[in-house]
Amino acid sequence: MNIGEVARRSGLPAKTIRYYEDIGLVRPPRDANDYRNFGEEELHRLAFLGRARALGFSIEDCRGLMRLYEDRDRASSDVKRIAGAHLARIDKRIAELSEMRNTLRDLVRCCAGDARPDCPILADLSGAG
Amino acid sequence: MNIGEVARRSGLPAKTIRYYEDIGLVRPPRDANDYRNFGEEELHRLAFLGRARALGFSIEDCRGLMRLYEDRDRASSDVKRIAGAHLARIDKRIAELSEMRNTLRDLVRCCAGDARPDCPILADLSGAG
DNA sequence: GCTTGACCTTCCATCTACTGGAACCCTTAT
DNA sequence: ATAAGGGTTCCAGTAGATGGAAGGTCAAGC
Numbered sequence: 413m414n415i416g417e418v419a420r421r422s423g424l425p426a427k428t429i430r431y432y433e434d435i436g437l438v439r440p441p442r443d444a445n446d447y448r449n450f451g452e453e454e455l456h457r458l459a460f461l462g463r464a465r466a467l468g469f470s471i472e473d474c475r476g477l478m479r480l481y482e483d484r485d486r487a488s489s490d491v492k493r494i495a496g497a498h499l500a501r502i503d504k505r506i507a508e509l510s511e512m513r514n515t516l517r518d519l520v521r522c523c524a525g526d527a528r529p530d531c532p533i534l535a536d537l538s539g540a541g
Numbered sequence: 542m543n544i545g546e547v548a549r550r551s552g553l554p555a556k557t558i559r560y561y562e563d564i565g566l567v568r569p570p571r572d573a574n575d576y577r578n579f580g581e582e583e584l585h586r587l588a589f590l591g592r593a594r595a596l597g598f599s600i601e602d603c604r605g606l607m608r609l610y611e612d613r614d615r616a617s618s619d620v621k622r623i624a625g626a627h628l629a630r631i632d633k634r635i636a637e638l639s640e641m642r643n644t645l646r647d648l649v650r651c652c653a654g655d656a657r658p659d660c661p662i663l664a665d666l667s668g669a670g
Numbered sequence: 671g672c673t674t675g676a677c678c679t680t681c682c683a684t685c686t687a688c689t690g691g692a693a694c695c696c697t698t699a700t
Numbered sequence: 701a702t703a704a705g706g707g708t709t710c711c712a713g714t715a716g717a718t719g720g721a722a723g724g725t726c727a728a729g730c
Binding site (some may be wrong): 502536539 | 635
């Protein structure tokens with residue numbers, strides 16, 4: 413299977429697949445013409461990576477998850493630890509963004525948005541209050 | 542005022558202040574010894590930038606907001622447009638993260654987290670279901 | 671006058687996770 | 701023969717800093 417077909421079937425751009433090979437997440441063999449030749453197993457790994465990335469896992473997390481996935485002697489606690497830490501980071505990030513949103517929403521709501529220069533948004537940023 | 546004091550008073554790391562000068566957000570004059578010499582106005586600009594960044598505005602947004610801040614003939618609609626677009630991006634990002642969180646939370650909740658290899662998190666990532 | 675330590679300077683590398691593009695090779699159809 | 705549509709490598713760039721090396725400056729203390 414050439415990279416184009418793998419890209420179609422995995423949903424990942426060919427560029428990204430090459431990048432994943434570059435950083436050692438997949439190791440497709442090569443044909444005589446230097447083309448990458450993916451099997452079903454590599455395709456499956458890439459799909460796994462795509463889903464993990466879609467859940468926001470970092471590349472290093474993905475590497476760890478993949479290693480665990482392929483380790484028949486894994487402990488589910490190791491998987492859960494990675495996912496739990498990621499969940500905590502997401503919660504933290506959502507909290508940060510929510511606070512930004514609340515502040516911003518109030519400021520935007522108070523701004524007349526007309527041709528006059530007076531603006532509570534700029535007033536807030538300039539340190540008033 | 543040297544960069545150290547400005548860093549303390551603005552809350553921004555000296556490195557960041559140098560970076561902001563590098564990309565043209567501030568232009569402190571120099572003393573004979575090449576040290577940056579910040580006045581109250583530069584300090585104020587940096588504090589403005591710090592608050593805008595804390596609200597998640599991009600550097601380019603900050604540049605625009607700063608320009609508007611210093612333009613006495615600005616229209617508040619221009620400010621509101623930048624802030625509104627940013628607010629929409631934040632809302633979108635929160636929605637994305639919330640969806641990740643919901644999925645992850647369910648998966649983590651279902652994972653035994655013990656010494657056994659069976660794991661719904663890996664099962665999901667591998668495409669089961 | 672000399673050293674010590676806390677400043678300051680520039681410049682280069684690194685981080686995340688790709689993405690774009692140039693220059694070039696391979697295959698197949700016409 | 702050539703053109704289209706694959707594939708290849710390699711280099712640069714994105715955002716927003718941050719770390720560190722190598723070296724200049726300044727004030728205090730001996």
